[in-house]
Amino acid sequence: MDALLLSRWQFAITTVYHFLFVPVTLGLSIFVALLETCYVRTKRPAWKAACQKLVKFFGTLFVINFSMGVVTGIVQEFHFGMNWSEYSRFMGDIFGAPLALEALTAFFLESTMLGVWLFGWNRLSEKAHCLAIWLVAFASNLSAFWILVANSFMQHPVGYVLRNGRAEMSDFLALVTNPYVVGEYSHTFFSGMATAGFVVLAVSAWKVLHDAASRAAFRQSLMAGALFMFVGFLGAAGSGHLHTQYLAASNPMKLASMEALWETEDPAPFAIVASIDEQAHKNTSELKVPALFSFMLYNQPSGAVQGINDLQAAQESQYGPGDYRPDVTGLFWSFRFMVGIGGVMILLALAVFLLTWKGDPLRFPLLLRAIPWLLPLVYVVNSCGWYIAEAGRQPWIVVGLQKTADAVSPNLTGADVSLTMIVFTVVYLALAIVALGLAFRYIKHTAIPFEGRA
């Protein structure tokens, strides 16, 4: 295999792996901050003690997860120069700024305050200590914002001019207020809440079921986690819906590929399932709801949606001969998986919240038992989301400006990249197993006694 394909694989592996941890960091930092706020504010001594233990409990899961996110984040930053030097040359004038801003405004704050929070329990007042975790939460989410500003430029370039053989920034404000980033950021933010909420839910469900001494405390976090997760999934659905509507204008090729809509139609139907023939550029069979796709995009059962074949022809006339179609099959099914599972999760979160609120969750042992086994689904859903975002802009690395094939470092050999990719992947796998093992052990062996209700 050549350096280009291998570099793409290496970046994809690192990105997917990195984003297993990122949403938990984004959401769990907020959850722990909220929990510590409860701890600081509560007047009931019994709950205060249990609440602090819960803060430390979820805080520990947070840092195990955080350390994995940090070490892979550095790999991401380095990859742009290591594997994608021509991209860095062409885009550096624009792309470097948000990365530097992330480090300066967010990552410094996040890592410094996390150290302060972890080791500062006895050195700070309760309120100051609580402020530290809020700063961690703020900085984590600010960091995501800058990264998504950078990513949004790749999806939908704004505020630039082509000059001196490269893209140069002409409007910083346009870059930061790219409408694309609104959709990407809100969707990522709520996905973080949803993922972290589900992690809290799964851990709490297990503890409620298996650890009688800690049951009362984890019943509280079960309810809180369900609510957090519900808000997260609901927000993710809403922001995802609005972002999809926006795609009709900003990236119709990605949109049409998500729906495997080959020909322009008015009104456009929504295919629930389809058998896609990418070679013939059509679907051999499909089960579809008439006009639903137009309705989803325009809030009315009419309106044309451009098809892949027309868009391909239009792009060929604009950019010259070439294949401008992304991986239609992968996008189609990723989108269905993401929306389908996400929808079910909204109901699951709501159900668990109501059942726990109304009475003893132990009335439903089967549900509690099933929840931890469903947890991997949310990770798959997150990966599907990023697959749609990143595979959906191929063959471009920056839509309309530079192709992925032109972005790779010219001095790399296939052997170089094979070596690094294999070693990175093996190390990632080994570390994931160790981190999971540590988390399981910690969850199993940590008891949080608590008498009565909060």
Place this chain on the structure above:
Amino acid sequence: MDLHVIWFVLIVVLFIGFFFLEGFDYGVGGLLPFLSQEDRDRSQILRTITPVWDGNEVWMITAGGALFASFPHVYATMFSTFYLALFLMLLALILRGVAFEFRGRREGRSWRRFWESCIVFGSVVPAILWGVAVTDLLRGLPIDASMVYTGGFFDLLSLYSVLGGLTFLFVFLFHGAAFLTLRLSEPRLVARARKLGRTVGGIAILLFVLCLWLTYVQTDLFTRPLAVIAILGAAVAFVLANLLLARAKDCGSFILSALAIALTTAAFFAGLFPRLMVSSLDPAYSLTITNASSSPYTLSIMTVVACIFVPIVLIYQIWAYHLFRGRITQKDAEDEY
């Protein structure tokens, strides 16, 4: 002042911050197996850096990000040139990063020893690689007219660059030892750190001198007065740091070793200026602060950002160090968070 020069200076500042802070982290990590065989001692030693190592590492990440934003061609050429070297460094940093987190989570000798060896590996390898990179950059690398590196991994290694790598390692080990004399509380551990510091410091002086001599022979650094002043100042500061450590003037020793690291970094960049990467094929192919930079617009935006946030970062990082001042005791190391 010219924006390109401002950004050159800012990059120098970021690298000084990085080498000063991560220097003692790497040093503590590298000295770990020689300081004590006792698990409880090692927990105390590591506790001196666990609250701060991540914040320190962000100096490197910021230096990388700032290089990307201000001199994208340097970022592109440098990172692709050092592809396999950076891969090794990333591997080391990944293992070191998780090791700080994982080590204390289980008892058991083999568990602890395994992650300690990751910390040693993750501290020693980056220290050496940065030395290799710095000497390679001073001497020049085969970079062609389109700013692309034309050599392979082994072209990065020479007597000079290996010596550079070892010099960095031993200077950082000394820096770490001086840091530990200020942060540990048990007298026998402090004495041990001081004794080790004197040993590695002696080796570091020897390597430093050899490295200076090869720098004189192989690079044009000594044709630049500012660089000469800085590097000689660094040498003097480092020798004095060693003398002070031997007299148990730990604080002075640490300050001087920090000064030596800062001056060495400054000398390195002064030796390059206005170049950032030297081409050994043709001086015209070198990457400079003008031909490798971002547009004036991006530079001016980033200048405003840097002028606001670098001081803020400094304030809260100094506050964090102030919060964790005081020597680490057995109790600190045992306190679970």
